[in-house]
Amino acid sequence: MRELLPETSRMDGSLPPERPTLWTAVLERLRNSTPDYAYQNWFVQVREVEEEERRLVLGVPNLFVRDWILDHYGDVLRKAIHSVAQRVLDVEFVIDPRCGTEPSSRQVAEPLGPDGVELHVLDATQERSRAKLREQFTFDNFVVGPSNQLAAAAAMAVADEPGKVYNPLFIYGGTGLGKTHLLHAVGNRIQQRDPSARILYTSSESYLNEFLHLVRRGRMEDFRKKYREDVDVLMMDDIQVLKKAQETQNELFFTFNDLHDAGKAIIFTSDLHPNELQGIEARLRSRFASGLTADVYEPPFEVRVAILKRKAEVEHLQLPDEVAQFVAGAFSRNVRELEGALTKIAAHASLTKRPLTLPYAEEILRDSLPPKQALSIEHIQKVVARYFDLDVSDLTGKKRTRPIARARAVAMYFCRKLVPGASFPVIGQRFGNKHHTTVMSAVDNVAAERDDASFARVLEELERQILA
Ligand code: ADP
Ligand code: MG
Numbered sequence: 001m002r003e004l005l006p007e008t009s010r011m012d013g014s015l016p017p018e019r020p021t022l023w024t025a026v027l028e029r030l031r032n033s034t035p036d037y038a039y040q041n042w043f044v045q046v047r048e049v050e051e052e053e054r055r056l057v058l059g060v061p062n063l064f065v066r067d068w069i070l071d072h073y074g075d076v077l078r079k080a081i082h083s084v085a086q087r088v089l090d091v092e093f094v095i096d097p098r099c100g101t102e103p104s105s106r107q108v109a110e111p112l113g114p115d116g117v118e119l120h121v122l123d124a125t126q127e128r129s130r131a132k133l134r135e136q137f138t139f140d141n142f143v144v145g146p147s148n149q150l151a152a153a154a155a156m157a158v159a160d161e162p163g164k165v166y167n168p169l170f171i172y173g174g175t176g177l178g179k180t181h182l183l184h185a186v187g188n189r190i191q192q193r194d195p196s197a198r199i200l201y202t203s204s205e206s207y208l209n210e211f212l213h214l215v216r217r218g219r220m221e222d223f224r225k226k227y228r229e230d231v232d233v234l235m236m237d238d239i240q241v242l243k244k245a246q247e248t249q250n251e252l253f254f255t256f257n258d259l260h261d262a263g264k265a266i267i268f269t270s271d272l273h274p275n276e277l278q279g280i281e282a283r284l285r286s287r288f289a290s291g292l293t294a295d296v297y298e299p300p301f302e303v304r305v306a307i308l309k310r311k312a313e314v315e316h317l318q319l320p321d322e323v324a325q326f327v328a329g330a331f332s333r334n335v336r337e338l339e340g341a342l343t344k345i346a347a348h349a350s351l352t353k354r355p356l357t358l359p360y361a362e363e364i365l366r367d368s369l370p371p372k373q374a375l376s377i378e379h380i381q382k383v384v385a386r387y388f389d390l391d392v393s394d395l396t397g398k399k400r401t402r403p404i405a406r407a408r409a410v411a412m413y414f415c416r417k418l419v420p421g422a423s424f425p426v427i428g429q430r431f432g433n434k435h436h437t438t439v440m441s442a443v444d445n446v447a448a449e450r451d452d453a454s455f456a457r458v459l460e461e462l463e464r465q466i467l468a
Helices: 022-033 036-041 063-085 124-131 149-160 179-193 204-216 220-229 246-261 282-288 301-314 321-330 335-352 358-368 377-387 392-396 402-418 424-430 436-449 453-467
Strands: 047-051 055-060 090-095 169-173 199-203 233-237 265-270 292-296
Touching: 022 047, 022 055, 022 063, 055 063, 063 090, 149 169, 149 179, 149 265, 149 292, 169 179, 179 199, 179 233, 179 265, 199 204, 204 220, 204 233, 204 246, 220 246, 233 246, 246 265, 246 282, 301 321, 301 335, 321 335, 321 358, 335 358, 377 392, 377 402, 377 424, 377 453, 392 402, 402 424, 402 436, 402 453, 424 436
Parallel strands: 055 090, 169 265, 169 292, 199 233, 233 265
Antiparallel strands: 047 055
């Protein structure tokens, strides 16, 4: 541990200068090696929380920021850290409330677009390689469960008949739950069938930056040609990034109309349902919702296990069942984290050449486990009963009045979602010996009803209370 000078020892009474951290130096490097908007929008929100010999812990305001950085600037970040630190480091992220503000309330990009400074726009060859679809992100590698069934089925349908069904398709949900994967899966499938199909995948951030760049140079024609004419399938990821970017939204509105009228397929993803996207023009929101909206949410335990197994299979890893179950039990909210944990244990095991056993996996992941949420069925029953102003005995009893049946179904849904190992029969038993098929249909109904935005908000609030 390095020590700070005690404040009293400073003769002039001023505050000590902030200790230069490894991250400060990395930031400096990033400032020079990334486009200004990337630096301003993303990296400045990150702060260093802890630095050890082999570990660097970085704080971010929320998971979205972390995922965005890893998805878009992962390599740049790794290189910058490596070249500053000159040693091998495990980099971990934690949510730190002291970091930046919510990105959703931020005015991303437009006001930050550096005036007069060359924006980083890729040249044509880079652009082509950038639009390349990720080969691994196929339907084959996508595990379907109740949490993504509708989205996956709709995506598949669009891939089979682009422009003919669900146009546009709008997929929304939290970070790390497979939205980008589904877009690429659609692209890959169409491309496979028809190599000449002009498929354009773009992040909304690059759409926005390209728009600003070309507008400034008076090259709108190039932009329009690319997005309105030379396209059979347009996929725009993370549309919430366009919040408050009015000109860009305006352009997108006309792009949408052109493509839609021409029967070209359009797919959007976002963190929220169109109705909830504040800062996006109403006419655009109503276009977003005019086809099919489908949400993705956190996968249940079995699906998490299946995802791990599928990933292990793709990467030719030996993954014992008990290790898969342990990891699936420990990381429940985000598939990216789940995969990160698997990658980490695989890397350690292959370096040390030790067999991947449960105790070894526990040892490797000890420091990165999310705080334990000792969630039990009783706990969920209590919180749900309190929320609906009922007694726990109502939930476990036999009464079937509508409010009670509904609260019971919601409680069952959360048990299934949040309690590791809570199978349908186990839940049934704990709710006064209900048949497992009763539990199954209750859980399915609640999941289906999430399409209703106000009900979805109730569920979110309840989940927050359960996890609090
Ligand atoms: P999002 O775009 O929703 O933030 P991604 O599509 O980037 O999430 O998914 C994060 C990671 O999790 C990716 O590596 C993706 O392949 C994986 N993933 C997410 N959902 C699934 C799933 N159902 N089956 C297999 N892999 C998944
Ligand atoms: Mg994504």
